[in-house]
Amino acid sequence: MDLGIRGRVAVVAASTGGLGRAVAEALAAEGASVVVAGRRGGLAKEIAAGLPDAVGVQVDLTDPDGPQALVEAAREAYGDPDILVLNGPGPRPGTAADLDSGDLAAAVDALLLAQQRLVALALPAMRRRGWGRILAIGSSGIAEPLPGLVLSNAGRAALAAYLKTLAAEVAADGVTVNLLLPGRIATARVAALDAARAEREQRPVAEVEAASQAAIPAGRYGTPAEFGAAAAFLCGAPASYVTGTALRCDGGLVRSL
Numbered sequence: 001m002d003l004g005i006r007g008r009v010a011v012v013a014a015s016t017g018g019l020g021r022a023v024a025e026a027l028a029a030e031g032a033s034v035v036v037a038g039r040r041g042g043l044a045k046e047i048a049a050g051l052p053d054a055v056g057v058q059v060d061l062t063d064p065d066g067p068q069a070l071v072e073a074a075r076e077a078y079g080d081p082d083i084l085v086l087n088g089p090g091p092r093p094g095t096a097a098d099l100d101s102g103d104l105a106a107a108v109d110a111l112l113l114a115q116q117r118l119v120a121l122a123l124p125a126m127r128r129r130g131w132g133r134i135l136a137i138g139s140s141g142i143a144e145p146l147p148g149l150v151l152s153n154a155g156r157a158a159l160a161a162y163l164k165t166l167a168a169e170v171a172a173d174g175v176t177v178n179l180l181l182p183g184r185i186a187t188a189r190v191a192a193l194d195a196a197r198a199e200r201e202q203r204p205v206a207e208v209e210a211a212s213q214a215a216i217p218a219g220r221y222g223t224p225a226e227f228g229a230a231a232a233f234l235c236g237a238p239a240s241y242v243t244g245t246a247l248r249c250d251g252g253l254v255r256s257l
Helices: 018-029 041-049 066-077 101-129 150-173 188-201 205-214 224-234
Strands: 009-012 033-038 054-058 083-086 132-137 175-182 246-249
Touching: 009 018, 009 066, 018 033, 018 083, 018 132, 018 224, 033 041, 033 066, 041 054, 054 066, 066 101, 083 101, 101 132, 101 150, 101 175, 132 150, 132 224, 150 175, 175 224, 188 205, 224 246
Parallel strands: 009 033, 009 083, 033 054, 083 132, 132 175, 175 246
Antiparallel strands: none
8 A cells, every 4th residue: 555655754753762763664664754853862863874764853852942943853854744743751650649740740741741842833834735644652541541650641641632632623624633552562661661560569571471461362562563554554645534533553452442
């Protein structure tokens, strides 16, 4: 299937590792001009150098000036973004009963406010041109809050509510707004969560991983490439009638419809 994004400008936030990097690579493979962004500028440039048409940008999106710097870097390299992929680092694990208000504010800043700033900068040009794709890398915790991850659950749910509202407002302008919700994808983040759980429960990491995989109908963790492929579709021309949707890429982990 031709996704119709060859030559489109794609900005992928927090794309120096994990799911963000997988999405950047998938979009690049479809011919998009990709802006790889992250706090590790050297790594962003290294990743970009390995893609067909990409630039790497060092940026901290939680810095008030970070979103502006990223969008300006994209414009300087390629022009206004056609595709904006929202992503942010997962907050530390924690329980609701022990929630610290400072940690919650930091999570909302990273997972909601920084993303909204990016949207506000990129959206006007999309609407003027009558074509745009905004996709957020979320979490299955939006559909079913995850135990021990209250900061992620809260921050990502707030972003989902904002994006769902936005989707209806800009659909007639040819701009789609969606979320892609990963389940257990084999990334460094999931490995760290498994290790933390193993330490809490005084169990071998392999045992924790096996238990997690047994709870997934597919019987395994997903791969970053599988997630990237789903993201690329939602960013493509064939998905022009898909908006305001939270699609799960989780091997059947969440049992609700």
